[in-house]
Amino acid sequence: MKKLVSRMVGGFVIGVIIGQIVQIIISFNLGQGEYMPVVDHFRSFFVSETTAVIVQILLTGIIGVTFATSSLVFNIAKWNLLKQYSVHLCITALVWIPIVMLLWMPxxxxxxxxxxxxxxxxxxxxxxxxxxxxxxxxxxxxxxxxxxxxxxxxxx
CATH class of the missing domain: 1.10.287 (Helix Hairpins)
Structure with missing residues (x-):
């Protein structure tokens, strides 16, 4: 249980860090020299920019937790690699695709x-x-x- 919690916390932190790196890259491309804490499309869903940033941080953390915990399927020895990767793909895609599209994609x-x-x-x-x-x-x-x-x- 302690290992799982550690994996979840680590995954959350890594997800948030990667999310912030992505946001910096987006700022270089769209921000015209200014840092954009969130893209305008995502910001439009919220009353304040602060709320949008908090939700973005939580969502990128959820992506990190998903990747960190879904990798546990690779420890199921009775499953072959194809089954492990298929299950992992489905889990990660179901979380990653909608969140990334919501946060950053036109x-x-x-x-x-x-x-x-x-x-x-x-x-x-x-x-x-x-x-x-x-x-x-x-x-x-x-x-x-x-x-x-x-x-x-x-x-x-």
Whole structure:
């Protein structure tokens, strides 16, 4: 339980930090030399800019918590990698996509499609890299096991 809470708190903090970095990047692009604590579209939902900033911080923290806790599916040993990644993709997409679209994305059909394809493409690339790393790790573990078995036969 302590590990889970630690993971959640860490995920929240990392989510907020990444959210603020994104906001700084957006400010460079849209702010005309000024820092924009929130984009105008998101700001329009609230009575004050302060409330919008607080909600943005909470939402980016929720994204961080989601990624930090959903990665626990990779600890389910009885699931194969494809199932683990599929479940992880669904969980993260269900949280990340609507929040990011609410916070930062213009609401056009083409932008939504591009945004979703970018998310999916990034996820597939990450999956392929992780799959290759896991496959290499398995090969090394099998080689170590085989080496130990050969050493054991030599002693007899």
């Amino acid at each position: 609401k056009t059909s083409i932008n939504t499609l591009i945004f979703f394809l970018n998310f999916l493409g990034t996820y597939v690339i990450t999956w392929v890299v992780q799959y290759m790393i896991s496959k290499n790790d398995i090969k090394q573990i099998n080689a170590a096991i085989k080496s130990k078995q050969l050493e054991g036969k030599g002693d007899k």
